Amino acid sequence: MSRPEPHIDVRPLTDADIPDWSRALNTGFLRTPDVSEAEIADRRSFIEPARTLGAFDAGRCVATFRSFAQELTVVGGATVPADAVSNVTVSPTHRRRGLLSRMMAADLDAAKDRGDVVATLIAAEYPIYGRYGFGPATFTAQWTIDVPRTGLDPRWAGPGDGGRIDLVDGADVRKIGPELHERVRRAQPGAVDRNERWWQVRTGALRLDKEPWTEPFFAVYRSAGGEVQGLVAYTADERWGDGKQPLNTASVRWLDAATPDAERALWRYLCSIDWITTVKSGWRAADDLLPLCLPDPRAARVTTLADWLWVRILDVVRALEARTYDGQGSLVLEVVDEGGPAGGRYRLEAGPDGSSCAPTTADAELTLEVADLARLWLGDESAVRLAALGLVQEQRAGAARVADALLRTSRRPWCPDIF
Known part of the structure; x- marks a missing residue:
């Protein structure tokens, strides 16, 4: 006979709990458990x-388990309030006891009561979060650029569009970066807001004990009119081959560009730095412009392609009405959300001039789990593809094609940040 489980209390923290909670967090992430x-x-x-x-x-x-307020950009540039989930761990001694399920249920109930439209997270492991209604809504890629192979002219001396690139320091970045990112993220479905602490940590104004700080280089692109339109943070190693041949790598920490001109200029700049023979792009959109900025796109090879931002829809009506639609049409969705807040049947009427979504008793045309609606919501996934996999069911022939015509977007959504 097994020993009865002791009572395990799931509750919000008090101030006195923070040291013990921090040790458990470090343990769950396999970091040194001591806490300074x-x-x-x-x-x-x-x-x-x-x-x-x-x-x-x-x-x-x-x-x-921790959550915090977040703004998520949807198709068309509007934002919705999101419940951002982070710091999720279960100690190895207490796995498979339903602790994550209890914490997740409490948090999602609170998020729904607050009026959050969705919950978001970056999943460390793929199989965990689908059972809570989350689906992968954006993907990300990393490229490695073989600089000598690009075909770029090594004599490049700066943008030829009247703009310029300057090196700046962390204090400058804290002044110009937030406004630039606001412009960038408002135009990028899947992007999220960054608070002041984000900028402090990534410019060295706030240094964390467990994250050794290396000062990056910061380069800003200004248009011919002097407007800041791009910003990149990168580091460089020092590596030499036989015969004193420089084989250095520039690694991008993050790159924000408000225009294609700024994006092209910053990649061109990185590939023109003396001694740099390899550029690692950092996390970029899965359909980033980067390869096509190069005369030889094969010089940029994908080294990582992975799911990134996961979304859990809490309010179907507000989620579908928040975004815009290029196509025109009507679709009745049966959303399956066992025990969750999003289940029901909804009629979406959408077009370039606006949209409406409301509960309905009409016959369903497309049936899908709430996690699969999240895959479609920001425009990344194809309902036809999910139907082929049996993940959505057509109750009316051609309904998946109608969903694609309404929901899919010409550019893929992307979340530049991890949280």
């Missing part, structure tokens, strides 16, 4: 205890 006073002080500065959950077994924290 500086780390505890930093965590106290940004977590919301009411939105930070812990599971406590005999007074010891054995699972962690």
